Amino acid sequence: MSELVLYEAEGPIAWVSLNRPEYRNAQNVALLRELDAAYGRAMADDAIKVVVLRGNGKHFSAGHDIGTPGRDIDKAFERVATPWYPHDNKPGAEAAYVREADAYLGLCRRWRDMPKPTIAMVHGACIAGGLMLAWCCDLIVASDDAFFADPVVRMGIPGVEYFAHAHVLGPRKAKEFLFLGGRMSAADAERAGMINRVVPRDELEGAVREWALKIGEMPRFGLALTKQAINMAEDRMGLRDTMDGVYGLHHLAHAHNTLASADYIGGQDVKSMKASLKEEK
Numbered sequence: 001m002s003e004l005v006l007y008e009a010e011g012p013i014a015w016v017s018l019n020r021p022e023y024r025n026a027q028n029v030a031l032l033r034e035l036d037a038a039y040g041r042a043m044a045d046d047a048i049k050v051v052v053l054r055g056n057g058k059h060f061s062a063g064h065d066i067g068t069p070g071r072d073i074d075k076a077f078e079r080v081a082t083p084w085y086p087h088d089n090k091p092g093a094e095a096a097y098v099r100e101a102d103a104y105l106g107l108c109r110r111w112r113d114m115p116k117p118t119i120a121m122v123h124g125a126c127i128a129g130g131l132m133l134a135w136c137c138d139l140i141v142a143s144d145d146a147f148f149a150d151p152v153v154r155m156g157i158p159g160v161e162y163f164a165h166a167h168v169l170g171p172r173k174a175k176e177f178l179f180l181g182g183r184m185s186a187a188d189a190e191r192a193g194m195i196n197r198v199v200p201r202d203e204l205e206g207a208v209r210e211w212a213l214k215i216g217e218m219p220r221f222g223l224a225l226t227k228q229a230i231n232m233a234e235d236r237m238g239l240r241d242t243m244d245g246v247y248g249l250h251h252l253a254h255a256h257n258t259l260a261s262a263d264y265i266g267g268q269d270v271k272s273m274k275a276s277l278k279e280e281k
């Protein structure tokens with residue numbers, strides 16, 4: 001395994017850690033592919049009943065990589081989540097549409113469908129693409145210093161590619177979250193039903209371990225069927241169809257940005273996005 005994602009087995013628990021702390025665990029495709037491999041390892045191991053996803057360093061994840069030296073949006077990569085063809089030699093809106101369909105939306109959907117329960121253990125920043133990794137987990141436990149934001153409306157884009165906003169927050173709160181684009185505290189996220197539980201920072205790992213061990217006592221197949229049942233209910237409520245439809249709006253926005261501004265993210269960069277999140281709401 002590369003060191004972009006670390007894997008550790010402890011009894012029935014697989015601890016999977018995002019490991020780009022120097023870049024607040026910003027997600028390039030290399031990291032996402034390592035994450036997919038780590039999840040695959042946990043699925044293949046019969047001793048593992050539950051997977052925990054966490055981030056090394058001060059933050060869970062600052063989102064997709066929009067400006068580190070390891071940014072790899074133009075690089076070819078082998079498809080694992082979808083049957084899409086290579087994106088790197090494609091013109092116009094096609095390249096981003098194809099790349100994000102696999103690397104962002106496709107991988108997150110694939111991870112949501114994994115048969116074993118997953119818990120996101122969130123501390124610090126969980127921003128934009130960071131939400132995608134947390135939302136496609138089954139449970140989210142956060143520390144009281146955690147905060148959540150999807151500020152991509154500032155880029156002219158209607159939310160991140162995995163468009164679960166209206167389902168995980170409800171339509172009213174989702175609009176507030178997106179229109180204002182600021183930070184949502186862990187306490188507010190819990191109140192809105194977006195996360196399961198908030199605990200003090202120094203109790204986070206213990207609280208997650210306690211839940212994971214309890215889940216580990218359940219029968220594997222029972223857990224898999226229960227997860228499928230709830231996901232099916234969510235899809236019947238429109239989650240999957242909404243994501244498919246909004247993915248088109250998302251790429252209308254990328255294409256519009258390319259035509260009307262400096263680049264496909266509306267000329268925004270790490271500095272401007274960070275500045276927009278500086279103040280607490």
Ligand code: ZN
Nearest residue numbers: 100161250254
């Ligand atoms: Zn996008």
